[in-house]
Amino acid sequence: MKLLSAKINWLEDELKCLSYLEERQPHLVTHFKQNFKKGRQTILHKLAASLLRENANSLYSDSVQIKKIGSVYVTSLLKVYKQWEPFLHQLQNVELKEGISYRMKSFGEYMILFPIKSELAFQRVTLEGDIVWISRESHHSIQTASELMNLLGLSEEGKELVRELDNGTANQTLSYAAESHWKEKLREDSHLSPYHSTFQYIQNMKKVEPAWSSLAFFEQMSVEGHHLHPGSKTKMGMSPQEVATYSPEFRQMYKICFVAIRKEWIEFTESEPNVIEKTFEDIIPRYHEFMEENGLAPELFQLIPIHEWQFHHALYSLYENEIEKGIIVPIDSISVECHATSSFRTVMPITQSNRFVKLAVNSQMTSTVRSISTQTALNSTVFSALVGEVLSNEAELSTFLPLDEIAGYSFISDDNEQRRNLTVVVRENRQDELNEDEVMITGNSLYATSPFSEDTILAELLTEYCANRNLSMGRGARFFFKDYLSVTLPGYLTLLTKYGVALEGHLQNSIPVFKKGKPVRFYFRDWGGARIYKRRLEERGMYPKFYPESITLTENKEEMYSKAHYTIFQNHLGEIIRLLVEASEVYEGEFWTLVKEACEDIFSSLSHEVPENVIEDRQFLYHKKVNHKALTKMRLRPSAGYLYADVENPLGKEAGLH
Numbered sequence: 001m002k003l004l005s006a007k008i009n010w011l012e013d014e015l016k017c018l019s020y021l022e023e024r025q026p027h028l029v030t031h032f033k034q035n036f037k038k039g040r041q042t043i044l045h046k047l048a049a050s051l052l053r054e055n056a057n058s059l060y061s062d063s064v065q066i067k068k069i070g071s072v073y074v075t076s077l078l079k080v081y082k083q084w085e086p087f088l089h090q091l092q093n094v095e096l097k098e099g100i101s102y103r104m105k106s107f108g109e110y111m112i113l114f115p116i117k118s119e120l121a122f123q124r125v126t127l128e129g130d131i132v133w134i135s136r137e138s139h140h141s142i143q144t145a146s147e148l149m150n151l152l153g154l155s156e157e158g159k160e161l162v163r164e165l166d167n168g169t170a171n172q173t174l175s176y177a178a179e180s181h182w183k184e185k186l187r188e189d190s191h192l193s194p195y196h197s198t199f200q201y202i203q204n205m206k207k208v209e210p211a212w213s214s215l216a217f218f219e220q221m222s223v224e225g226h227h228l229h230p231g232s233k234t235k236m237g238m239s240p241q242e243v244a245t246y247s248p249e250f251r252q253m254y255k256i257c258f259v260a261i262r263k264e265w266i267e268f269t270e271s272e273p274n275v276i277e278k279t280f281e282d283i284i285p286r287y288h289e290f291m292e293e294n295g296l297a298p299e300l301f302q303l304i305p306i307h308e309w310q311f312h313h314a315l316y317s318l319y320e321n322e323i324e325k326g327i328i329v330p331i332d333s334i335s336v337e338c339h340a341t342s343s344f345r346t347v348m349p350i351t352q353s354n355r356f357v358k359l360a361v362n363s364q365m366t367s368t369v370r371s372i373s374t375q376t377a378l379n380s381t382v383f384s385a386l387v388g389e390v391l392s393n394e395a396e397l398s399t400f401l402p403l404d405e406i407a408g409y410s411f412i413s414d415d416n417e418q419r420r421n422l423t424v425v426v427r428e429n430r431q432d433e434l435n436e437d438e439v440m441i442t443g444n445s446l447y448a449t450s451p452f453s454e455d456t457i458l459a460e461l462l463t464e465y466c467a468n469r470n471l472s473m474g475r476g477a478r479f480f481f482k483d484y485l486s487v488t489l490p491g492y493l494t495l496l497t498k499y500g501v502a503l504e505g506h507l508q509n510s511i512p513v514f515k516k517g518k519p520v521r522f523y524f525r526d527w528g529g530a531r532i533y534k535r536r537l538e539e540r541g542m543y544p545k546f547y548p549e550s551i552t553l554t555e556n557k558e559e560m561y562s563k564a565h566y567t568i569f570q571n572h573l574g575e576i577i578r579l580l581v582e583a584s585e586v587y588e589g590e591f592w593t594l595v596k597e598a599c600e601d602i603f604s605s606l607s608h609e610v611p612e613n614v615i616e617d618r619q620f621l622y623h624k625k626v627n628h629k630a631l632t633k634m635r636l637r638p639s640a641g642y643l644y645a646d647v648e649n650p651l652g653k654e655a656g657l658h
Helices: 012-024 026-054 082-091 145-151 159-189 198-208 214-219 240-246 275-279 281-293 308-313 320-324 374-378 380-393 416-421 457-469 473-499 534-539 557-584 588-606 611-621 631-636
Strands: 064-069 072-075 101-106 111-120 124-127 132-134 139-141 253-262 266-270 301-307 328-340 346-349 355-359 400-402 405-411 423-428 438-440 510-515 518-524 531-533 625-629 644-648
Touching (some): 012 240, 026 159, 145 159, 214 328, 253 281, 266 374, 275 281, 374 423, 380 400, 380 405, 438 518, 531 534
Antiparallel strands (some): 064 101, 355 423, 625 644
16 A cells, blocks of 8 residues: 555554545545544544543543633632643643633643533533643644543553544544535535525425435435444444445445345244335345245245345354255345435335335444344334324324334344344334425434535524524524424323333434424334333333333333433433524523423323322432433443433523523
């Protein structure tokens, strides 16, 4: 490989990406080099924000706050100790910005300075600018997440995490390179009639191509992935070419492959017969031909879709004996094209616009290997039926709608890895229900940057909302958020308080629908991470038969609370509020006041039916402190299970909402 740059100290994973691009996609090489600092800083900032939020090794609590006001430095130090003097002297050589609140932590021979743009609820910090290493004699900007890990003394404990962060850093830059080229091309294509917003572009595309999917467009805007997780772009075990082929932001079409499995080796559940055959009806004649040509009776086998990466990288190694015995029959000659979605392993078949198909992928993304458990697959229709029954009893939740899982399939084996890696869930896609001028937006694209305005998608929605109602951005943000809460919170809280159902309500599982900027409807999806408090559900006379030993059903009320609070309030509403604060400059506390008012309205309406549950949920939701999922600590100590950090609760009675 030729020398790429004598000046840049490239990470090994970055060099792999550059080598791939030079060989296969040379038009992206310049974009990669132009974006490598941005890619590094994105992952570095996510790591730093996560460590500060979780107060790992007392990083937040032992840090000193510093602000620059004019030519004066203001610090939270009550007394300047002698050992600090040379560091503070060196600090004068660092270009501090006004309007940024810095946090500085001592590590003996050096200090690290974190530039904090904002601190929001649940101790969520947003960083802006360089994180700086400062010694007595000099200073320099920290370049990568793995360098920060080393300086914090975490690289030995977190060897695996360091490798994951380097991998994610390179993949983040690869994503930015693809996005940069895509934006360039979009602007070239629309130079005769430039678009001022994403929604102008969508309206035009629908006119030009009526079958064009705006949902697919938004599913593929997840350039930065999970907004809180420092491993948001980690894809261990995948080459740069595979990352670029299968990740949604590269907007590639690729193949769903297929295997036939003898029926006695498959556990399955279907809400109607032959879901796989109906979803992939175009290939069924060819499937029958293939089976007959190979002397196999198709009625003795179940056709199962499998992710293309899984087909080539996991199938033959994990199921060598089963393939040899004819229990599993790989079908090389049949495939269906698909789009990736924001969840990577969930795909949209090109030939079937009313289906999502969730497929196992035996590769680590963020901190989890993306195979699928048997219980997730076989509880799919049971949970869908349960949600349907609940919503049929709750007429006022007419705008809170599920994307039902209509089938699940899992390979039968005593080997857990084998069970998890030939597993499928088929889910509804209800984009055909959209009315004119309505647009479905995958929740985690709301913080994506528009290719036209360079604002976030949510900021564009707010601008459209305000323009249609002749409102200022500040006033409009409050009304917009009330409308958003009206289509989300009654559903989430009614299911929780009345039925004990805690949906995994983070943004990736959320698809709000907007009309002229206004939230009008809300779709929720993915039952795999939900938790149901058994006592509450049974008090409503409901006894669903979940797969044996399913973690979905719990006797522990705290598991229900933990799932709901982290995903719905911290991850989901917390991010919507952050985006609204940035777009409107309205004080964050005003939005949390609106959340609390909405909660109170819902609790009041439920108190005559489930008064004890309302008392319990009020006590939990309004507690002064709550647990925040410690994503990075969990990665540092993977055997420790779920770990949490105590943070101030913006809904707490003493949290100071005004």
